[in-house]
Amino acid sequence: xxxxxxxxxxxxxxxxxxxxxxxxxxxxxxxxxxxxxxxxxxxxxxxxxxxxxxxxxxxxxxxxxxxxxxxxxxxxxxxxxxxxxxxxxxxxxxxxxxxxxxxxxxxxxxxxxxxxxxxxxxxxxxxxxxxxxxxxxxxxxxxxxxxxxxxxxxxxxxxxxxxxxxxxxxxxxxxxxxxxxxxxxxxxxxxxxxxxxxxxxxxxxxxxxxxxxxxxxxxxxxxxxxxxxxxxxxxxxxxxxxxxxxxxxxxxxxxxxxxxxxxxxxxxxxxxxxxxxxxxxxxxxxxxxxxxxxxxxxxxxxxxxxxxxxxxxxxxxxxxxxxxxxxxxxxxxxxxxxxxxxxxxxxxxxxxxxxxxxxxxxxxxxxxxxxxxxxxxxxx
Amino acid sequence: xxxxxxxxxxxxxxxxxxxxxxxxxxxxxxxxxxxxxxxxxxxxxxxxxxxxxxxxxxxxxxxxxxxxxxxxxxxxxxxxxxxxxxxxxxxxxxxxxxxxxxxxxxxxxxxxxxxxxxxxxxxxxxxxxxxxxxxxxxxxxxxxxxxxxxxxxxxxxxxxxxxxxxxxxxxxxxxxxxxxxxxxxxxxxxxxxxxxxxxxxxxxxxxxxxxxxxxxxxxxxxxxxxxxxxxxxxxxxxxxxxxxxxxxxxxxxxxxxxxxxxxxxxxxxxx
Amino acid sequence: xxxxxxxxxxxxxxxxxxxxxxxxxxxxxxxxxxxxxxxxxxxxxxxxxxxxxxxxxxxxxxxxxxxxxxx
Numbered sequence: 001x002x003x004x005x006x007x008x009x010x011x012x013x014x015x016x017x018x019x020x021x022x023x024x025x026x027x028x029x030x031x032x033x034x035x036x037x038x039x040x041x042x043x044x045x046x047x048x049x050x051x052x053x054x055x056x057x058x059x060x061x062x063x064x065x066x067x068x069x070x071x072x073x074x075x076x077x078x079x080x081x082x083x084x085x086x087x088x089x090x091x092x093x094x095x096x097x098x099x100x101x102x103x104x105x106x107x108x109x110x111x112x113x114x115x116x117x118x119x120x121x122x123x124x125x126x127x128x129x130x131x132x133x134x135x136x137x138x139x140x141x142x143x144x145x146x147x148x149x150x151x152x153x154x155x156x157x158x159x160x161x162x163x164x165x166x167x168x169x170x171x172x173x174x175x176x177x178x179x180x181x182x183x184x185x186x187x188x189x190x191x192x193x194x195x196x197x198x199x200x201x202x203x204x205x206x207x208x209x210x211x212x213x214x215x216x217x218x219x220x221x222x223x224x225x226x227x228x229x230x231x232x233x234x235x236x237x238x239x240x241x242x243x244x245x246x247x248x249x250x251x252x253x254x255x256x257x258x259x260x261x262x263x264x265x266x267x268x269x270x271x272x273x274x275x276x277x278x279x280x281x282x283x284x285x286x287x288x289x290x291x292x293x294x295x296x297x298x299x300x301x302x303x304x305x306x307x308x309x310x311x312x313x314x315x316x317x318x319x320x321x322x323x324x325x326x327x328x329x330x331x332x333x334x335x336x337x338x339x340x341x342x343x344x345x346x347x348x349x350x351x352x353x354x355x356x357x358x359x360x361x362x363x364x365x366x367x368x369x370x371x372x373x374x375x376x377x378x379x380x
Numbered sequence: 381x382x383x384x385x386x387x388x389x390x391x392x393x394x395x396x397x398x399x400x401x402x403x404x405x406x407x408x409x410x411x412x413x414x415x416x417x418x419x420x421x422x423x424x425x426x427x428x429x430x431x432x433x434x435x436x437x438x439x440x441x442x443x444x445x446x447x448x449x450x451x452x453x454x455x456x457x458x459x460x461x462x463x464x465x466x467x468x469x470x471x472x473x474x475x476x477x478x479x480x481x482x483x484x485x486x487x488x489x490x491x492x493x494x495x496x497x498x499x500x501x502x503x504x505x506x507x508x509x510x511x512x513x514x515x516x517x518x519x520x521x522x523x524x525x526x527x528x529x530x531x532x533x534x535x536x537x538x539x540x541x542x543x544x545x546x547x548x549x550x551x552x553x554x555x556x557x558x559x560x561x562x563x564x565x566x567x568x569x570x571x572x573x574x575x576x577x578x579x580x581x582x583x584x585x586x587x588x589x590x591x592x593x594x595x596x597x598x599x600x601x602x603x604x605x606x607x608x609x610x611x612x613x614x615x616x617x618x619x620x621x622x623x624x625x626x627x628x629x630x631x632x633x634x635x636x637x638x639x640x641x642x643x644x645x646x647x648x649x650x651x
Numbered sequence: 652x653x654x655x656x657x658x659x660x661x662x663x664x665x666x667x668x669x670x671x672x673x674x675x676x677x678x679x680x681x682x683x684x685x686x687x688x689x690x691x692x693x694x695x696x697x698x699x700x701x702x703x704x705x706x707x708x709x710x711x712x713x714x715x716x717x718x719x720x721x722x
Contacts, residue, residue, distance in 0.1 A: 028457065028460065028461055030456075030457060046646070046650075047650075049639070049642045049643040049645075049646035049647070050643075050646040050647055050649070050650035052643060052647075054460045054461070054639065056456070056460060058453065058456070058486070059482050059483060059486035060482060062450060062453065063450070063453040063456070063482070063483055063486070064453075065453075066446065066447075066450045066452075066453025066454045066456070066457065066483075067453050067454070067456045067457030067460070068457055069446075069454055069457065070426075070444075070453065070454035070455060070456060070457025070458035070459075070461070071457035071458060071460060071461035072457075072461075073444065073454070073457075073458055073461075074457070074458045074461030074462035074465070075461065075462070076461040076462075078457065078461075092447050093446075093447055093450065096446065096447050222462075223424050223442040223444075223458060223462060223465065224421065224422060224424070224442060224462050224464065224465050225421075226421045227442075228420060228421060228440055228441055228442055228443075229442070229443075230388075230436065230437060230443045230444075230445070231443065231444045231445065232437070232444075232445035233445065233446065233447060234445065241391065241437065242437070383708055384708075387708065392664055392708065393663065393664040393666070393707055393708075393709075394707070394708075396706065396707075397666070398666035398667055398668040398707075399666075399668040399669075399670065399706070400706055401706060402706065403705070403706030403707055403708065404703070404704055404705075404706045407703060407705075407706075407708070408703070411703075553704070555700070555703040555704060592668070592669070593668050593670065593706075594668060594669050594670050594672075594673045594674075597670060597673075597674070597704070598673065601674075
């Protein structure tokens with residue numbers, strides 16, 4: 001009798017996210033029901049207590065992100081999942097996690113907006129909200145999966161990056177990928193790289209929770225480990241206590257942003273397809289990148305040398321990766337389920353040296369390969 | 381007792397105004413912690429935003445100063461992640477019952493093992509004296525220049541209705557009662573609330589002609605009445621009185637005990 | 652020999668709220684120009700009310716038996 005491979009699954013994107021979180025070491029989930037992300041909560045409500053973890057459905061979206069930050073301060077990897085309206089509500093506390101440098105992962109399964117919008121339909125309209133949703137100058141990491149398997153891998157990566165850089169990481173999925181069911185083979189659990197936050201190796205008296213050193217990433221003590229430090233969303237100095245000293249505020253906020261900027265090569269991931277000899281560059285992400293790939297294949301069959309750059313990391317924006325490949329193309333096609341949020345960034349990154357053709361759709365329907373194909377082969 | 385062993389002395393003197401009762405409440409909290417002999421490493425003090433919420437900055441525990449009204453949400457996550465820690469939330473009337481009102485009633489409903497000390501001074505002090513959910517009707521605030529048209533929340537009754545395991549109210553003046561209530565709250569398994577009525581001379585007293593902090597404490601001394609004594613008295617007789625005492629003290633399974641049952645069931649089913 | 656409680660006032664932390672002056676049952680304090688003055692220390696019964704009510708952690712009352720214990 002053939003023994004079934006335990007690593008082969010027929011999973012929905014949201015299930016893969018929940019499973020990826022568990023594989024990453026997540027043992028705390030706090031959430032609030034919202035379509036189309038709810039399956040993540042449902043799966044974790046079943047799985048987490050079975051492995052000694054904790055699941056809690058909070059009273060609202062704000063409470064959910066608050067509980068996640070609290071759990072992370074206690075040393076437990078924590079996740080919340082939501083969609084547009086909930087993502088809006090969470091923004092203040094996402095800013096807190098950025099400011100206080102508390103690792104956590106926020107999944108936003110994008111649906112049509114603005115407002116209540118299209119709860120059961122797909123969209124990619126939260127690109128800029130994911131970047132600038134919370135107030136003030138701040139860094140953020142945003143990843144976007146295109147498949148079920150990638151949702152699994154990227155959830156793990158989101159936790160690893162959150163822990164490594166002490167920052168909230170947004171997994172920006174969309175209704176299409178989240179509700180897509182695919183057969184996938186997940187990696188052997190033992191082969192998965194897991195990163196944990198850097199611990200302090202000094203005595204509590206010498207511990208500076210926001211120390212500025214050569215790494216720009218301070219070591220993090222968990223509450224209850226004897227360090228007795230202060231965490232606040234107020235501007236603070238190396239000790240963690242509020243300060244009005246302009247020099248100290250500047251030093252901390254610069255470090256906060258620098259820790260991501262200087263590590264952007266470690267964070268930014270793109271995938272290129274048929275870009276070596278291309279004349280038309282397609283830049284896409286999320287569910288739309290699936291249609292874009294098909295469009296590129298079809299264009300090549302029609303004799304048009306198209307290529308695809310698929311953004312796996314949205315923020316920091318992959319400008320350097322685009323820079324490397326766009327010079328020789330005639331035009332750039334940017335399909336996205338919004339009115340041009342990424343296209344605008346692409347125009348900046350390429351200094352408007354090439355025509356950027358937008359393929360936009362905001363009616364809740366995914367962009368089809370043919371819609372992208374038409375823009376690739378069009379001479380206009 | 382030596383309060384200084386619990387203070388971050390380099391952060392003192394604190395920011396609270398002269399005559400503000402917040403320091404009196406903090407002292408009571410520290411006396412109880414000292415009496416209970418808790419290890420400072422095992423105490424987490426969490427707050428939201430406002431005058432009361434500056435408390436954690438002054439004490440030598442694991443301290444967390446969160447966003448407005450959200451202290452209880454962070455505390456909930458921390459308590460679940462680290463059940464071994466004593467989690468204390470300090471909050472104000474606006475923080476706990478306006479912007480954080482939903483979290484307050486749900487933490488009570490959940491009966492999670494967290495103690496909340498609410499410094500109720502009937503005003504938003506930090507922002508300069510705006511009306512709060514506990515400002516009595518008719519009283520003046522910077523945003524009710526003609527008198528407050530709203531009726532106030534009774535925080536203790538609210539906590540009681542929402543399901544807290546322990547609820548008590550004291551004035552800042554009655555330090556003996558306050559110590560006793562805070563001790564009972566800290567040793568209670570489940571959600572415990574101590575509401576302390578505390579003078580805000582700068583933003584409330586001045587505007588409502590109630591004098592300085594010392595005068596407001598004198599008023600508390602002369603106008604407090606126990607729950608038992610208040611029974612049977614008419615609304616007219618109780619006008620301007622502070623009703624203090626223990627509103628709730630009951631044994632019920634807390635969140636941890638109930639979720640441990642979930643873990644047991646889940647572990648069996650998923651074997 | 653009877654020892655009196657020892658009262659100290661930290662003037663760096665005192666905010667002159669006069670709570671100690673108003674509520675000391677033995678009228679040990681009187682208000683000075685900026686800070687309370689301890690005018691009748693011999694009347695202090697070490698009831699600790701002033702210490703407990705001082706919002707600024709400025710008053711410390713050291714009780715005699717504790718002094719003896721620590722010696």
